[in-house]
Amino acid sequence: MLLLLTRPRYDTPTHYLFYWAGLLIDEAKKNSVKVIDLDRNKAKKKKLHSYLAKQPVDVVILNGHGNQEAVAGEDNEIILSAGDGTNLLKNKIIFVRACDAGTILGKEIMQQGARGFIGYVQPFIFPSDKDSFSKPLEDELAAPVLECSNQVGTSLIKGKSVAEAHKDSLDKYTKAIDKYSSSEATNSFLLPILLWNMTSQVCYQ
Amino acid sequence: MEEKNEAQAISDSEDIINLVIARLKTIPSNVELSVGNEGSFSIDELIESVRKQDDIGKKMIEVQLAYLRSLGKLPTQELQNAAPAN
Numbered sequence: 001m002l003l004l005l006t007r008p009r010y011d012t013p014t015h016y017l018f019y020w021a022g023l024l025i026d027e028a029k030k031n032s033v034k035v036i037d038l039d040r041n042k043a044k045k046k047k048l049h050s051y052l053a054k055q056p057v058d059v060v061i062l063n064g065h066g067n068q069e070a071v072a073g074e075d076n077e078i079i080l081s082a083g084d085g086t087n088l089l090k091n092k093i094i095f096v097r098a099c100d101a102g103t104i105l106g107k108e109i110m111q112q113g114a115r116g117f118i119g120y121v122q123p124f125i126f127p128s129d130k131d132s133f134s135k136p137l138e139d140e141l142a143a144p145v146l147e148c149s150n151q152v153g154t155s156l157i158k159g160k161s162v163a164e165a166h167k168d169s170l171d172k173y174t175k176a177i178d179k180y181s182s183s184e185a186t187n188s189f190l191l192p193i194l195l196w197n198m199t200s201q202v203c204y205q
Numbered sequence: 206m207e208e209k210n211e212a213q214a215i216s217d218s219e220d221i222i223n224l225v226i227a228r229l230k231t232i233p234s235n236v237e238l239s240v241g242n243e244g245s246f247s248i249d250e251l252i253e254s255v256r257k258q259d260d261i262g263k264k265m266i267e268v269q270l271a272y273l274r275s276l277g278k279l280p281t282q283e284l285q286n287a288a289p290a291n
Contacts, residue, residue: 013239065242099241123241123264130235130247141236189232192272199271 004036004057008043008074017063019136020146024153043073052088066098086112099123102202116162122200148172166203173198225269
């Protein structure tokens, strides 16, 4: 399997996604999955399209900002949009961890022959602790949400189908919601955020 | 009658805004929320957005109401009537 990720990093949300997507690279290496890591200045349209056109990529995970029709890379440069690059995703599985891209872009990706798509039809929201900015992987407020979305990538890396990866992620959200719903739980303010992202996540196949 | 309904809707809408603000005030002040393309916001900024009912504020209302509806603690129809338009 060949995995391609984009990991821009230029503001707080992309800073967190950069590190949390880094865990997926570790997971890929553990599972002998080859990785193309388009991090920071490599998360550009030209590079992404070139790799997709020339390399036999199986799974694509795009992290960054997005909207209904597009996903951005470093410095908010649009790297994939409806009508521009979606044909390069034919026969691939795609997870777009960006806002809203499940509405229009995801459907077009599927129309262009992708094997599967997972994304969000609403803004992806996550909390963070101001005091943990320098250690995003140790941020106990961001972890519950980002672990649930990371599960999509972890399951795909293990060779599961998009439907299975989506289900594994939703199961993780359910467990997190149960955990923070208990009367002894602190940080119950996470519940609306967990539910929001869980119900915004879509899977097409 | 129509005026009365409109006044009731405004009153309900204010109740919803106050409810959402009250819920946001329970979040510790060290928390920031990353909201999609819009960036990261402190709790005070989110509360101000809800008061102003700007895009972020409306999204926060949606997030909180979706959760409350899931609990079945408030009548869905009443919340739908009271929720500000997008």
